[in-house]
Amino acid sequence: MRRYMRMAAAALAVLMLGGCGNETQQLLDPKNPVTISVWTYYNGDQLASFNALVDEFNETEGKEQGIYVEGFSQGSVNDLETNVMAAAQGKVGAGEVPNIFAAYADTAYALDQMGQAADLSTYLSEEEQAKYVNSYLEEGRFSKDGGLKIFPTAKSTEIFMLNETDWAEFANATGASYSDLATVEGLVATAQAYYEWTDAQTPESNDGKAFFGRDAMANYFLIGAMQLGCELFSVEDGKMTLHFDEEVLHKLWDNFYVPYVKGYFASSGRFRSDDIKTGNIVSFVGSCSGATFFPNQVIISDTESYPIEMTVLPCPSFTGGESYAVQQGAGMVVTTASEAEVYASVQFLKWFTSDERNIQFSVNSGYLPVTKSANDMEAIMGSGVQVDDVMEQILTVAVDTVNNNTLYTPRAFSDGTTARSILEYSMSDLAAADRQTVEERLKAGQSLEEACAEFTSEEYFKTWYKDTLTQLEALEG
Numbered sequence: 001m002r003r004y005m006r007m008a009a010a011a012l013a014v015l016m017l018g019g020c021g022n023e024t025q026q027l028l029d030p031k032n033p034v035t036i037s038v039w040t041y042y043n044g045d046q047l048a049s050f051n052a053l054v055d056e057f058n059e060t061e062g063k064e065q066g067i068y069v070e071g072f073s074q075g076s077v078n079d080l081e082t083n084v085m086a087a088a089q090g091k092v093g094a095g096e097v098p099n100i101f102a103a104y105a106d107t108a109y110a111l112d113q114m115g116q117a118a119d120l121s122t123y124l125s126e127e128e129q130a131k132y133v134n135s136y137l138e139e140g141r142f143s144k145d146g147g148l149k150i151f152p153t154a155k156s157t158e159i160f161m162l163n164e165t166d167w168a169e170f171a172n173a174t175g176a177s178y179s180d181l182a183t184v185e186g187l188v189a190t191a192q193a194y195y196e197w198t199d200a201q202t203p204e205s206n207d208g209k210a211f212f213g214r215d216a217m218a219n220y221f222l223i224g225a226m227q228l229g230c231e232l233f234s235v236e237d238g239k240m241t242l243h244f245d246e247e248v249l250h251k252l253w254d255n256f257y258v259p260y261v262k263g264y265f266a267s268s269g270r271f272r273s274d275d276i277k278t279g280n281i282v283s284f285v286g287s288c289s290g291a292t293f294f295p296n297q298v299i300i301s302d303t304e305s306y307p308i309e310m311t312v313l314p315c316p317s318f319t320g321g322e323s324y325a326v327q328q329g330a331g332m333v334v335t336t337a338s339e340a341e342v343y344a345s346v347q348f349l350k351w352f353t354s355d356e357r358n359i360q361f362s363v364n365s366g367y368l369p370v371t372k373s374a375n376d377m378e379a380i381m382g383s384g385v386q387v388d389d390v391m392e393q394i395l396t397v398a399v400d401t402v403n404n405n406t407l408y409t410p411r412a413f414s415d416g417t418t419a420r421s422i423l424e425y426s427m428s429d430l431a432a433a434d435r436q437t438v439e440e441r442l443k444a445g446q447s448l449e450e451a452c453a454e455f456t457s458e459e460y461f462k463t464w465y466k467d468t469l470t471q472l473e474a475l476e477g
Contacts, residue, residue, distance in 0.1 A: 027340040028066035034344045038071045039101040041080040041330070042365075045292060047073050049364035053357055061351050067344040072098070077330070081107050088116050088335075099337055099345050102330040105139055106420075108150050109238065109412035111333060112142055118334040121148040123346040131371045132353075135327055135407040142412055143237055150331035151349045154358075154367035156289040157401045158219060158315045158326050159394065161273075163282040163298070165308040170194055170282075178313060181283075184224070184255050187212060187316045191264035194282070206442045210266030213275050214256070215286035218423040219326045224252050226408050227321030233419060235411035240419070242476045244469050251318070253427070253461050260431035261438050261455045262448060267428070276308075285315050288398035289329060289366040292391070312393040314401055325405035329367060359383045363391060368398055375399055415475040426468045 028034060042050050054071045062068055074080040084101050086094035088111055097116065111117045120140075121129075129137060132152055140150030160181060170176060174197055180186045191211035199208030214220060225232050230248045234241045259265045269275045272284035277295040291312070299305040315325065334345045351357065355374040362369050363385045369375050377399050381387060387395070410416065434455045441451035454460060 027343050030064060030066040033062070033066040033068045034340050035068045035070060036100065036341065036344050036348060037096075037098040038069060038332075038348075039074050039080060039084065039098040040071065041075065041077045041102055042073055043075075046289075046365040046367070049361050053352060053361060056357075057348060057351055062348070065344075065347060067347060069348055077104075085110065088114055097335050099341050100332050100334055100349070102153075103150065103333045104330050105150065105409065105412035106416040108140070108331070108333045109142055109414070109416070111335070112149050113238075113414075116336050117149045118336050118342050118345075119147040119149065120151055120334060120346060121146055123343065124148070124350075128350070131373070133370060133372055133375060133402070133407075135409075136331070136370050139327065139409055139411075140331060150333055151346070151353075152331045152370040153349060153353055154289075154331075154361060154365070155327060155329040155370055155402075156287045156367055157328065157398055157407070158216070158223075158285050159288050159291060159397050159401065160285050160313040160315050161276075161283065161291060161294055162311045162313060163276055163308050164311040165306070166279075166282045166298075167311070170197060173197065178311075181313055181316055183319045184316045185319050188255050188259050188264065191259055192262070195262070195264045206263075206448055208263060209279075210263055210281050211283060212259075212265050213267045213272040213281040213284040214265070214428075215272050215284065215290070216326075216328075217256075217425070217428045218420045219328070220256060220285075221252060221423040221427075222410060223324050223326045223408060224255075224318060225249075226324040227318045229322065231410075232423075233410045233413070233416075235413045238413050240413040240415070240476055242472050244465075244472060246465060249465055249468075250461060253464070255318075257427050257431045257461075257464075258456055260428075261434045261452055263435065263438070265431075266435075267432065287328060287366075288368065288394050291394045292366050294390075310390065310393070312397045314397055323405045324408050325401045327407035327409040355379065356383065360385050362395070363387050366391070366394055368395070368402060375402060419472060419475050422468065422471050426471070427464070430464060 040047070040050060051071055054069050058068055074083050080102060083095065084103070084107065087097045108117060136152035136155055137148065140148050140152070142149055174193060176190055176193065180190045194211035195208035199206065222232060225248050228248045228251060230243055230245045232243055234243060256265065266281050267275060268280055269278065271290070271293070272281065272286055273290065273293045273295060275281045276284065277299055279298040279300060294310045295308070297305050297307050332349055334342055353370055355369070355371055358369040358371060359374050359380050361367065363380065373379060377396055380395060438451045438455070442448065
């Protein structure tokens with residue numbers, strides 16, 4: 001109720017100012033600044049970089065125009081989504097809806113369905129919109145009316161991160177090369193070779209080490225399927241049509257589930273960077289925005305550890321597949337409020353995504369710039385922002401991925417979060433549970449082939465496929 005009263009009062013004020021010259025100029029008053037609240041999920045270096053830019057805006061452009069920005073981290077992405085939805089629904093104890101919040105498309109879509117996401121298209125000219133990477137803008141368009149509900153501010157894609165120290169020993173001994181890791185099939189073959197090579201280092205059998213792990217399994221499904229010519233979720237005006245092609249899903253199964261139950265892939269920590277740190281794996285695919293968390297040592301025990309270095313490579317793709325890469329990273333939703341607040345919010349976001357500031361935020365956080373001109377390594381390296389060797393590796397591969405692939409993320413739909421969760425866990429949880437059974441069978445004396453036979457059968461795949469298909473079909477339409 002407080003929010004709606006504030007909106008009504010501000011709207012009345014705007015009407016009263018309508019005859020006093022340019023209405024836009026009258027919305028803001030440097031002597032009486034409009035306060036804008038921003039909720040994010042940023043933490044660590046990302047939060048520090050964002051806060052520094054907020055301070056800079058308040059002291060310069062914001063002070064001149066009459067805008068004061070307050071930033072608040074809500075913790076994790078899930079915490080942010082929960083708090084935003086609670087505020088939007090007016091739940092008891094919830095805070096007031098922020099003017100701006102970081103959001104993925106599904107959350108933004110939910111707010112839009114509630115009538116609480118402002119249309120930003122009227123605040124950005126065609127010339128201004130043309131400055132942004134096209135697919136970043138398109139993610140924020142939920143219908144054909146041209147409305148824009150998400151302002152792109154920081155994006156990311158996936159890269160392949162390798163423990164170069166342990167890789168070098170393996171490569172020198174076996175002749176393995178980076179080129180082997182360019183395809184999904186080559187990665188699987190390399191992981192098998194690594195398992196067998198490490199198995200041979202000990203007198204016991206079947207105790208080889210896993211080579212690879214993966215963050216964000218849903219991305220493996222979505223991008224892998226696109227590379228193989230199938231869009232799992234086609235969406236129009238918020239309605240999803242499912243294309244769960246059995247042949248495509250079989251290939252995805254063969255190149256993740258099967259090597260996982262055989263011990264070539266693994267996961268145990270919350271993130272795969274945790275598994276790198278414990279030596280559980282030596283490589284993984286993850287977001288470029290999380291690459292700064294790659295550890296600088298492997299900790300074997302409380303008393304034993306050794307330093308490692310990271311090499312960054314492009315994310316492996318399916319042999320002969322189409323050139324698709326994932327587009328991810330939250331944009332900013334401006335919520336419905338007074339005209340002055342919405343205008344001020346957009347002014348801040350325009351400033352924040354100017355090349356100079358967006359490059360600064362990207363270099364300090366691992367995210368990618370959102371404008372076409374800033375999404376270029378020459379522009380980044382020539383910006384004057386200090387770029388260390390690790391970040392240069394990360395950004396070089398990530399920028400090249402964006403510029404040389406078709407970026408993809410599904411359009412938002414009502415049950416999009418649920419659908420993505422099914423993809424995230426249906427195969428990975430089953431693989432982890434079945435791998436435990438395989439390990440028990442190995443300890444009991446079975447060969448690897450015997451221990452895995454049940455799980456690598458055609459019948460077992462078809463059972464998983466039908467179960468997952470049924471779950472997703474319930475969300476269709």
